[in-house]
Structure formats: structure tokens, C-alpha cells
Amino acid sequence: MVIASAGVNVPATGAGGDGVGNPTAEPAATQECRLRRRRRLEPQGSGEAGPSWVRRLRPAASRFSSSSSSQSASQGSSQEEADPEVQEMELAPLTPAGLQPEPVAAVAAQQVWPVAFGSVTMAGRMRIMEDTVSLHPNLCTWAADGSPMHFFAVFDGHGGTHVSALCRERMHDLVAEELEREGAAFLRRRQASSDAARSVSAFLGGPGPAAEPWSEQAEEERAWRAALMRSFRRVDAMAPLACACGRVARPSCGCPLSASGAAARSTGIVGSTAVVAILVRGRLIVANCGDSRAVLCRGPEGTPPVPLSFDHKPNRPDEMERIAATGGRVLFINGYRVRGILAMSRAIGDRLLRPEVIAEPEITITERTVEDQCLILASDGMWDVIDNDIACNVARQCLEDGIPPPAYAAAAAAAGRVPPAAGGVVGHQEEPRCVCAASLLGRLALGRETEDNISVIVVDLKHRE
Structure with missing residues (x-):
């Protein structure tokens, strides 16, 4: 018309x-x-x-x-x-400048960057299970565009389950809170930058150079790093008050585990490693504190894996230098240990080993590609006996082989583990193929006689039928 x-x-x-x-x-x-x-x-x-x-x-x-x-x-x-x-x-x-993307952008992000996951935990040859895992797909949304953020983490406790259980119960909530706070600040900074650019343009009668050009990606990464740093600090501050069940209480929460864990907590050498992975759009954000590890399997068989974290061992040159600068010592007693006690140089908790042992994570941000196969998060109980290449080859082959055997699939379904929705949208249940890959890695570590607890998370990063 x-x-x-x-x-x-x-x-x-x-x-x-x-x-x-x-x-x-x-x-x-x-x-x-x-x-x-x-x-x-x-x-x-x-x-x-x-x-x-x-x-x-x-x-x-x-x-x-x-x-x-x-x-x-x-x-x-x-x-x-x-x-x-x-x-x-x-x-x-x-297209008006500054118009926010519609909510459907979040769905598109999931379809372009699929995520399916599965996990396994094993006590192995240890009498006490001190490892925990945390699986929270669709934990929150990023305020800038509504994209979903998926949270996966492995926590390897030592000296008791107090801190690893605390991390399992509280870390994801704290991360969500800090991401919400940083998201709001990000939007304010973006609006301020846009207003400043318009003011300069109006003053000059046309587009002019900005004093501090706005970089969307750089500002997002800065916000994510700040949110994770504060989350780790907050959990570390709660560690001295943690019960063995994971609750924070003073003097005690009164649960059956509180009496048995009181002696361990009083020593002050109770802590946990933490490797946290957040998936948002085409980015993998990994924060690591300790000797658990995250590895990205990228490309076909034979392609070297991409390490997303690096173990905080006391004999790592930069860590040894940092410990020496604080006046601490690294002794070789059944391996390199801080003060001859702890076999890692960073951990949440362990207040009596400060300042040598710190709770500050190292954070990496990696761009996803269509060649990415899967992401593996695991405690040192697996990595001590399986290197990155073998772990990636096993997980890749297991994921490519297709649907698990009927008996295992039936057992997984009975346990409430069902495949995610079609189209790459992330489900809230573990996917049998990923559970099978994690279980196979755990059994391989047992067969290689690991002496520690084993916790493995496998995140499939491809659309698989």
C-alpha cells in the first residue's frame, strides 16, 4: 500500500x-x-x-x-x-544506537555454542571422599545481552571436607551475585562512554576521537575477572567458619559431621583447590586456585590439547619465587611442599599457611571455535596419572562413539540423567554420553593406581546426535 x-x-x-x-x-x-x-x-x-x-x-x-x-x-x-x-x-x-539486544539473542547463543555435560566422583583408594563437584547450567544471564552463563567446578579438599563442601554449597551463588553486580556496572560504563562520545561529536560538529575508546570485549573480560576474584575472596573469608557439611556457622551448626570435623578445623590446615569454568556465548572463562586442572580438547585426534589452567605447585618457578619473597620455604618431603606440609601453593582456606599459600585464582579467557570437542575439569587424582593428551583422546573417542550401551543408558535414565533438549539448548540434567566419558577417565585413573580421590567433569562442546 x-x-x-x-x-x-x-x-x-x-x-x-x-x-x-x-x-x-x-x-x-x-x-x-x-x-x-x-x-x-x-x-x-x-x-x-x-x-x-x-x-x-x-x-x-x-x-x-x-x-x-x-x-x-x-x-x-x-x-x-x-x-x-x-x-x-x-x-x-x-537501528537506534544503544538499543539492547532482544531476549531471543540468548537462545541463539545456545544454539550456536552447544553445551552438554556429565560428571563422576570416586573415593578411589582413600578412606574419606574430600572432592566435590558443582554443576549449574544456566546459572545466570549476562546483563549486557541476556546470554546464559553456565557454571561447572571441581573442588579438591584436604584436611577435611569443610572447605570443599563450602565451595560446593556457596561458590556458584557468590559468582552469580558478583556477575550481577559487575553486569550492572558494565552497563553504566557503556552508557557513560556512549554519552561522552555523543557530547564530543556535538561539540566538534561531527565525529571526533574519544579519549578512551570503548572496547566491549575488553570491558566484559575485565568485569568477569573482577567478579571471579571477589567470589574467591568471599569464599576464602567464610572458610574458617565452615562445617564439614558445607554450612557456615559459629560455633557449630549441630549436624552429625560438626563434632567429627571440629578437631580438623582447629588445626587451621583445612582447605580446598578450586577450578571453575564459566561458559558464556563463545567464551570459556576458567579460574583456577590449586592443582586441579581444566583442559580444552580442540581439533581432530592427534591435535595437542589446550591447557586452560596451570597447576599451582610449590616447585613452579614463579610460585617458588613468590613464596620466598614472603619469607616462606618450600621443602621436599614426599614431594615439594610449602613448609613441608601442603603440596600446593594456592588454595582456599589453610589460614595457618598464610601468606605463603594464597587464595587468589589465575584466570584465563579463551575464544571457542567450531573445532572445540570438549572441556575436561578434574582433580589431581586423575591428572597425577593421566596426562592431557591421553585424557583428551579418551574423552573425544567416547563422545564420538555415540550413544552409550543400552544397559548404561537405562541406568543413567533411572538416575535422572537425560539428554539435553535438541538444538543445543542446555538442559539441567547430565547427558549419558558425557557421564560415560567422565566415568571412563575415572576408571582409567583407578587402573593406573592413583592414590587420591577422583572427580571429573566432561563438557561436550559440539552438537552430537
């Missing part, structure tokens, strides 16, 4: 006329959906560019594809052509 100013005959029906004698526009002109508007022409020589919609209008007359269409349009607008202040224009689609 074509719209015109008052007093102008405009065809609005199909071929054959409208029954009043007015000619009808060609179907091609109707399909073009041209829009006529009345507007004042800009004064000649004026330095004003006019409103934004005027600058983005295009003359529709130049887009007519046939002479017949042009003739029909001219017949219906003879009065308008006589008016020098009226010009036929076609509105181009506009």
Missing part, C-alpha cells in the same frame, strides 16, 4: 482500478511498499545535517524498476509533484 499526503489520489487496490476511475499501480510498485512522506527540504548551504531519519532516507523514485510503475506513480501524485516542499522518500530500516 502507498500512502500520500491529503488531497492526492493514490492507488491502493489491485489491478483493474478501484471503481472510481483512479488508475492502479503496477504489482511491482505495490510489492516495493513505498512510503510517501511530507518533509521540509533543508536550506541550501546550511551546516545542519537535520534529524537522523532524514539523513537515512533514500529517494524512492530512483528505485523504480519499470517505466510503467513510474508512470502510474506520477499520475497518482501530480499535485504532490507541483509542491516544491514535498519529496517522495523511502524510509530505510533504522
Whole structure:
């Protein structure tokens, strides 16, 4: 339909006329959906560019594809052509600056970057199970665009289950809180940058250089790092008050585990490693504190894996230098240990080993690619006996082999582990194929006679039928 100013005959029906004698526009002109508007022409020589919609209008007359269409349009607008202040224009689609993406962008992100997951924990040859895992798909959304953020973590406790259980119960909540806070601050900074750029442009009469150019990716990464840093510090501050069940209470929560764990907590050498992975859009964010590890399997078989974290061992050159700078010592007693006690240089808790042992994580942010196969998070009970290459080859092969055997699939379904929804949307249950890959890695570590607890999470990063 074509719209015109008052007093102008405009065809609005199909071929054959409208029954009043007015000619009808060609179907091609109707399909073009041209829009006529009345507007004042800009004064000649004026330095004003006019409103934004005027600058983005295009003359529709130049887009007519046939002479017949042009003739029909001219017949219906003879009065308008006589008016020098009226010009036929076609509105181009506009995207207002600073418009926030629609919520459907979050669904698209899930479809482009699929995630399925599974895990296994084994006590192995240890009498006490001190490892814990935390699986929280769709934990929260990133305030900047509504993209879902998925949380996976492995915590390897030592000296008791107090801190590893605390991390399992509280870490994801704290991370979600800090990400929400940083997301709000990110939006304020982005708006302030946009306002500053418009002010500079208005002052200079055109686009001008900004003092501090806005970088969306750099600001996002800064916000994510800050959120994870604060989350680790908050959990570490709670560690001295943690019960063996994971609750924070003073003097005791009164659960059956509180009495048995009181002696261990009083020593002050109770802590946990933490390797946390957050998946958002095409980014993998990994925060590591201790000697648990995250590895990305990328590319076909034989491609070297991509380490996303690096173990905090006391004999690591930079860690040994940091410990020496605090006045501490690294002794070799059944392996390299801080003060001859702890076999790692960073951990949550362990307040009596400060300042040598710190709870500050190292954070890496990695861009995902279509070649990514899976992500493996595991405690040192697995990594001590299985290197990165073997772990990736085993997990990749298990995921590529297809659906697990019927007996295992039935057992997984009985335990509530069902595949995620089709199309790559992340489900809330573990996927049998990923559980099978994690279990196979755990059994392989047992067969290689690991002496520690074993915890493994496998995150499938591809659409698999």
C-alpha cells in the first residue's frame, strides 16, 4: 500500500482500478511498499545535517524498476509533484544506537555454542571422599545481552571436607551475585562512554576521537575477572567458619559431621583447590586456585590439547619465587611442599599457611571455535596419572562413539540423567554420553593406581546426535 499526503489520489487496490476511475499501480510498485512522506527540504548551504531519519532516507523514485510503475506513480501524485516542499522518500530500516539486544539473542547463543555435560566422583583408594563437584547450567544471564552463563567446578579438599563442601554449597551463588553486580556496572560504563562520545561529536560538529575508546570485549573480560576474584575472596573469608557439611556457622551448626570435623578445623590446615569454568556465548572463562586442572580438547585426534589452567605447585618457578619473597620455604618431603606440609601453593582456606599459600585464582579467557570437542575439569587424582593428551583422546573417542550401551543408558535414565533438549539448548540434567566419558577417565585413573580421590567433569562442546 502507498500512502500520500491529503488531497492526492493514490492507488491502493489491485489491478483493474478501484471503481472510481483512479488508475492502479503496477504489482511491482505495490510489492516495493513505498512510503510517501511530507518533509521540509533543508536550506541550501546550511551546516545542519537535520534529524537522523532524514539523513537515512533514500529517494524512492530512483528505485523504480519499470517505466510503467513510474508512470502510474506520477499520475497518482501530480499535485504532490507541483509542491516544491514535498519529496517522495523511502524510509530505510533504522537501528537506534544503544538499543539492547532482544531476549531471543540468548537462545541463539545456545544454539550456536552447544553445551552438554556429565560428571563422576570416586573415593578411589582413600578412606574419606574430600572432592566435590558443582554443576549449574544456566546459572545466570549476562546483563549486557541476556546470554546464559553456565557454571561447572571441581573442588579438591584436604584436611577435611569443610572447605570443599563450602565451595560446593556457596561458590556458584557468590559468582552469580558478583556477575550481577559487575553486569550492572558494565552497563553504566557503556552508557557513560556512549554519552561522552555523543557530547564530543556535538561539540566538534561531527565525529571526533574519544579519549578512551570503548572496547566491549575488553570491558566484559575485565568485569568477569573482577567478579571471579571477589567470589574467591568471599569464599576464602567464610572458610574458617565452615562445617564439614558445607554450612557456615559459629560455633557449630549441630549436624552429625560438626563434632567429627571440629578437631580438623582447629588445626587451621583445612582447605580446598578450586577450578571453575564459566561458559558464556563463545567464551570459556576458567579460574583456577590449586592443582586441579581444566583442559580444552580442540581439533581432530592427534591435535595437542589446550591447557586452560596451570597447576599451582610449590616447585613452579614463579610460585617458588613468590613464596620466598614472603619469607616462606618450600621443602621436599614426599614431594615439594610449602613448609613441608601442603603440596600446593594456592588454595582456599589453610589460614595457618598464610601468606605463603594464597587464595587468589589465575584466570584465563579463551575464544571457542567450531573445532572445540570438549572441556575436561578434574582433580589431581586423575591428572597425577593421566596426562592431557591421553585424557583428551579418551574423552573425544567416547563422545564420538555415540550413544552409550543400552544397559548404561537405562541406568543413567533411572538416575535422572537425560539428554539435553535438541538444538543445543542446555538442559539441567547430565547427558549419558558425557557421564560415560567422565566415568571412563575415572576408571582409567583407578587402573593406573592413583592414590587420591577422583572427580571429573566432561563438557561436550559440539552438537552430537
